[in-house]
Amino acid sequence: MNTIIIIPALNPDEKLISYVKSLIQAGEKQILIIDDGSSDDCRFIFDFLEEKEECIVLRHAINMGKGRALKDAFNYCLTNLSQTASGVITVDSDGQHSVEDVLRMKEALTEYTDSLILGARNFSQENVPPKSAFGNKMTRVVIRLLYGGNIADTQTGLRAMSYQVLPAFLTLFGERFEYETGMLIEALQKKIPIKEIEIKTIYYAENKGTHFRPVSDSWKIYKLIFGTFFKYAFSSFSSSIIDLGSFQLFSYLLKGTNLSVQVWMATILARIISSLYNYCVNRNIVFKQDCKGNNTFLKYYILCVCQMCTSAALVYLFVRVIGLPRLFIKVIVDMLLFFVSFRIQKNGCSEEINDVVYKNTHSTCCIYGVHSVA
Ligand SMILES: Nc1nc2c(ncn2[C@@H]2O[C@H](COP(=O)(O)OP(=O)(O)O)[C@@H](O)[C@H]2O)c(=O)[nH]1
Ligand SMILES: [Mg+2]
Structure with missing residues (x-):
């Protein structure tokens, strides 16, 4: 299946350039990058990527959040790239998802065209910062109790879905990280099958570069989970x-x-x-x-x-x-x-x-x- 790689990015570092290059080397032909109101220091990264024929850069004038960036990207794919592809894979911009795992997701998508496919990390590994492991395990339990489904990695940014299921996620509530939790709840409620593929668990420097704000983003996620219920x-x-x-x-x-x-x-x-x-x-x-x-x-x-x-x-x-x-x-x-x-x-x-x-x-x-x- 021909897929679009979607990379939402906020203030990425130069690693994003080499990461995109390795995706292109691996054969990816359509990469949609969303510059979500990143600072001027990062401008050269997006300008460089924009020059590549495999890349499309969408820009937000101000930071609007990962959820908003994903929704815009999904809509762009369905409206402008419907002829050239039939599915998407969302990938983080900080190199947490290895190219091999992205390719495995792509392969899985050819089989599970009706599913939301998640790249699941293993939170029992030693390199996982305790905060991330705790947050993920807790969300997993709460979602399981309220909505059913046993999702190993509820916060993964590596996700694949075909155009067939994509419209279900276009109008969901949530502008920041809570949007991705909303996708899971939507899939569980609408009985869209969820498939998990185990991926490498990569964390750099104890995840110090994260944009996830522990209090306000967790609050938004839990408000969404309990609110719907x-x-x-x-x-x-x-x-x-x-x-x-x-x-x-x-x-x-x-x-x-x-x-x-x-x-x-x-x-x-x-x-x-x-x-x-x-x-x-x-x-x-x-x-x-x-x-x-x-x-x-x-x-x-x-x-x-x-x-x-x-x-x-x-x-x-x-x-x-x-x-x-x-x-x-x-x-x-x-x-x-x-x-x-x-x-x-x-x-x-x-x-x-x-x-x-x-x-x-x-x-x-x-x-x-x-x-x-x-
Ligand atoms: N478009 C957009 N992307 C974001 C935003 N915040 C985080 N991201 C992207 O979402 C991905 C995961 O974010 P990150 O901060 O690494 O979260 P973590 O991996 O869960 O700690 C990365 O690709 C970020 O660039 C945002 O406000 N807007
Ligand atoms: Mg990250």
């Missing part, structure tokens, strides 16, 4: 409360009718209200982008109706047979249904439905998932 949790929890509250209200209003009418009508009306609320919240707040309108709406409701009917039927049955308070039974039934639907989604009933369920995941599960929180 809590938005989802809030959406699920509040939908659940609305569902149960409406169920109780409609049961009360339908008091004069027989049990079957009460349970079915209350379930349906409550679900209409709570699912509309949930769909809107997820569409506008939780998963701001990538909702393909009616299509997701329709599929969302097909799933919703199936779960709703099962819920009403089971609540009716258990109220009749066991005679416990119906709200209590509804909580238990919806909780069980959540786990069942979750398992079905995990095993993958139909790929398409799965995809939709995943995009709305939490929305579809929400109404049920919620109850596990409630």
Whole structure:
């Protein structure tokens, strides 16, 4: 696969020139370098690279952050370099990624065209500065707990992806290092497979030249990780409360009718209200982008109706047979249904439905998932 090498750079040193030269020697023909508002001292490096026919230099007038630089580069590739390549590899400018590893990523990309491929470092090695090892291990655990997936190197800058998956990352939130964390969360949420290739773990001078600001960049990364999760949790929890509250209200209003009418009508009306609320919240707040309108709406409701009917039927049955308070039974039934639907989604009933369920995941599960929180 023909690939573009993308190198985001902020105040690089001369090593960048020899690094780019060795990439060219290794056969790379398209290298996109982003000068992200680097100081005037570095200008000669970018001017030199710009002269090379294999290189394109994009410049930011001021420093806008690695995330912004990557998004601009991805967009440039998709809009201007769509004829000449079909994938990209992002590489750091400070020589932390060996040319051999870049080539291995390229090879992997020919096989995993539907995946986000990560060049994973080994943080147990001796040359890894303790701060970097700790930060990475901690982020790995938190992402695993909140989103699943077991990603060995969550902060790697060596990443490869085909044009097929690239658009998913274009509009993500984050201007600095947190953008790269957002890419991982997006891949996990959208079920874009993540493949890791072990690479050499290179650190120079205890990583003293890093642009990573431990407090403010870590804060941004964790705000993103928890923010996305809590938005989802809030959406699920509040939908659940609305569902149960409406169920109780409609049961009360339908008091004069027989049990079957009460349970079915209350379930349906409550679900209409709570699912509309949930769909809107997820569409506008939780998963701001990538909702393909009616299509997701329709599929969302097909799933919703199936779960709703099962819920009403089971609540009716258990109220009749066991005679416990119906709200209590509804909580238990919806909780069980959540786990069942979750398992079905995990095993993958139909790929398409799965995809939709995943995009709305939490929305579809929400109404049920919620109850596990409630
Ligand atoms: N475009 C751009 N690149 C950046 C910025 N900060 C860091 N980088 C690049 O991102 C890569 C990794 O940054 P680095 O400071 O080495 O972080 P570390 O390797 O995680 O310690 C390098 O290629 C940097 O040049 C930035 O603000 N803008
Ligand atoms: Mg570095």
